Amino acid sequence: MSEALKGDYQICEEIGRGRFGTVFRCFSPSSGDFYACKSIDKRLLSDAIDRECLEKEAKLMQAVSGNPNVLQIYEVYEDEDSLHMVLELCSSPDLFDRISKRVFSETEAAAVMSALMEAVAHCHRRGVAHRDIKPDNVLFDDRNRLKLADFGSADFFGDGRPLRGIVGTPYYVAPEVIAGRDYNEKVDVWSAGVILYIMLAGIPPFYGDSAAEIFEAVLRGNLRFPTRLFHSISPTAKDLIRRMLCKDVSRRFSAEQVLRHPWITSGGTVESPIDLP
């Protein structure tokens, strides 16, 4: 543990573990607040790509800081062996835990989707694509405010620079990523669309028994709304899902367009687009 970090924070118990890092709760005597400290042992990063991703993660988080729905980074400490990021603490169950327990009502799902898309739209305005939007990366603080986290797969885009590389998580990854083509920030809208579908239906829209089978299902992109799961879901919610899970990227909604959709602006209460006030 870096001496400079220990000088500024009291490190408390471990609260999580990822591939490269361990997350601790920590306390700042100067502010009187608790934070999360994500510590990465650089010696565990065997290849240059992993090392580059790590260095980039802190930079990307700094680039998107300042939005209430994006996990805030406060401090970075680096020494020869490790890198520590002091982050906003999220002590409530994450979205993965929540969707594993039950399906959401339309109003609950709209509240989550609205906050998530505020975060995504903010990142896109700052020229950052998250590229790994999934329920495990959607955290909640102790006041239940949504925080988009884990920028370990994110990248900068813009100035005509396309995004490349297969990143993401099978159920949530957009078809153009799997196809190996250049892509843009709308891959995040696709992933958020998968989350919306799961919140309302309890199962993913494209599935299979292995990563390869899931990829094939995503590439086919055959979006269905089985009656047994969707009989009580409004046409407006389905309309938004169709616009987010649209294979044609040029027709797929942007994050800003999602935020303006009637289902979002009405908080999930508009039954059909023509019911609009």
Ligand SMILES: Nc1ncnc2c1ncn2[C@@H]1O[C@H](COP(=O)(O)OP(=O)(O)OP(=O)(O)O)[C@@H](O)[C@H]1O
């Ligand atoms: N700011 C935070 N507040 C509370 N818990 C957190 C915070 N950030 C991460 N965690 C928890 O710590 C665990 C590890 O997080 P971390 O970001 O290191 O890895 P990961 O995203 O789970 O996996 P990987 O980096 O391997 O893809 C996760 O379970 C996560 O829920």
